Amino acid sequence: MFVGKEIRLKRLLGPSGRLLAITIDHPITRGIMDGLVPIRDVMKKLVAGGPDAITMHKGIAENVFRPYAGQVAMIFKSTAYSIPYHPVYDTPVADVEEAMRAGADAISVGMIVGGPEQAVQLTHLGRISKEAASMGLPLVAHIYPKGTMVKDPSDAKNLAYAVRAGAELGVDIIKTNWSGSPDTFQRVIEACPTRVALAGGEVGNKLEDYFKMTRDAIDIGLAGVTYGRFVWEDKNPAAIIKALRAIIHEGASVEKAMEVHAAALKEQA
Numbered sequence: 001m002f003v004g005k006e007i008r009l010k011r012l013l014g015p016s017g018r019l020l021a022i023t024i025d026h027p028i029t030r031g032i033m034d035g036l037v038p039i040r041d042v043m044k045k046l047v048a049g050g051p052d053a054i055t056m057h058k059g060i061a062e063n064v065f066r067p068y069a070g071q072v073a074m075i076f077k078s079t080a081y082s083i084p085y086h087p088v089y090d091t092p093v094a095d096v097e098e099a100m101r102a103g104a105d106a107i108s109v110g111m112i113v114g115g116p117e118q119a120v121q122l123t124h125l126g127r128i129s130k131e132a133a134s135m136g137l138p139l140v141a142h143i144y145p146k147g148t149m150v151k152d153p154s155d156a157k158n159l160a161y162a163v164r165a166g167a168e169l170g171v172d173i174i175k176t177n178w179s180g181s182p183d184t185f186q187r188v189i190e191a192c193p194t195r196v197a198l199a200g201g202e203v204g205n206k207l208e209d210y211f212k213m214t215r216d217a218i219d220i221g222l223a224g225v226t227y228g229r230f231v232w233e234d235k236n237p238a239a240i241i242k243a244l245r246a247i248i249h250e251g252a253s254v255e256k257a258m259e260v261h262a263a264a265l266k267e268q269a
Contacts, residue, residue, distance in 0.1 A: 004136030008105045009172065011073045012138060014052045016249040019173060019197055019224025021075060022046050022231055022241065023055035025108075028080040028093075035233035039064050042232055047072055049241025053105065055140075055226060058094050061102050069103065075140055075226075076104035078128065081112065088112045088147050092124055096131040106138040106172070113162050115147025122165065129170040141171040142199070142226075153177065156184040160191035167194045175226045177201050182216045195223030200230050207240065207261065211254045214247050224248065239264035 013019055024042070026033055036042055043064050046054060053073035056065060061074060076099035079090040090110035099107040109128050111121040125141060132139045143166050145158035152158065156179045166174040175197040179185045189196050203213050210230055217225075225248065231237045243261035246252035252260065 002133075002136035005133075005138055008073075008136070009138050011105045012053050012075070012173075013224070014245070014249045016251075018218070018222070018248050019053065019195070019226065020051050020241070020244055020248050021053040021055055021197070021224065021226035022049075022051045022237075023075075023077075023226050023228040024060065024232065025055055025057055025077045025080070026228060028057070029082055031084075033229070033233070035229065042237075043068065045237050046232065046241065049238035050245060051241050052224075053226075055108055058098055058102060061104070073105040074103065075106045075108045076102055077108045077110075079108075079110045079124070081110060088115060088117045090121055090142075096128060096135055096137060099132075099137060100135055104137070106140045107132050108140040108142065109171075110142040111166075112144055112146050113165055114145040114150035114153075114158060116149075118147055122169070125166070125171070126169050133170060138172045139170065140173045140175065140197075140226075141166045142175045143171075144176060144199075154179055156187045159185075159188045163188055163192040163196050167192045173197050173223065175199050178203060178213055178217070182220050185217060185222075186220045189221045197224045197226050198222055200225070200227035207234075208254060208258060211243065211247060211257045214244060215254050215257075218248060236265055236268055239268065 047068045053075050055075040057077045078094040081090040143162040145162045146153045163174045173195045177199050203209050231240050239261050242264045243257040246260045247257050
């Protein structure tokens, strides 16, 4: 491994060696969302929580992230899909050169597997993997089995295929969805010889549900999380991030995380 890649990975991974990342790349995918407006205010709140990294597109990196350089790692998103327009194809929108120029600690590629649409996306991921490796830049991939031939995108077999595809192509950290239980997600982790990170998704209506999912996944060997909507749609995202840090980096229980969250809310009041 190039020393540059090792340095960047250590900036990404927190004191536990796991990743706590927040992603704010949603507007292209899902449209303008209230939780990400105004984005400068949102960025300030997220950084205040102390995540290890934030995933963003190049325009946000250039226009919004600049004041926080050095405070939190940047994951540079280089593809985008759109639920209403092209839901099973993550199209390239940036490259390794741009990520390096932006000072990114990693480049992120999205990919949808499970249908004929995956072929061109696999080709692109393989090319980015080669370019990122040559520059010592860690590669993060958001890989979901949501192609047109997949009946159940939460099935552990489909998720295992998704993460293994990324591992086969040299991805360092692979983000995918929760399968619904620790027992089934254990098979996903076992199928992947590199780091698996968890997406947030929609696991319940309560904050405690997300903390429990996180705790359960960490207990079976998860390498971290990269969460989005349930964090920044909240009025106090920094408090949620602090509670997640307690689980991911300090081994806190769900109950302890709820206490950390409550204490953080009091501090902000």
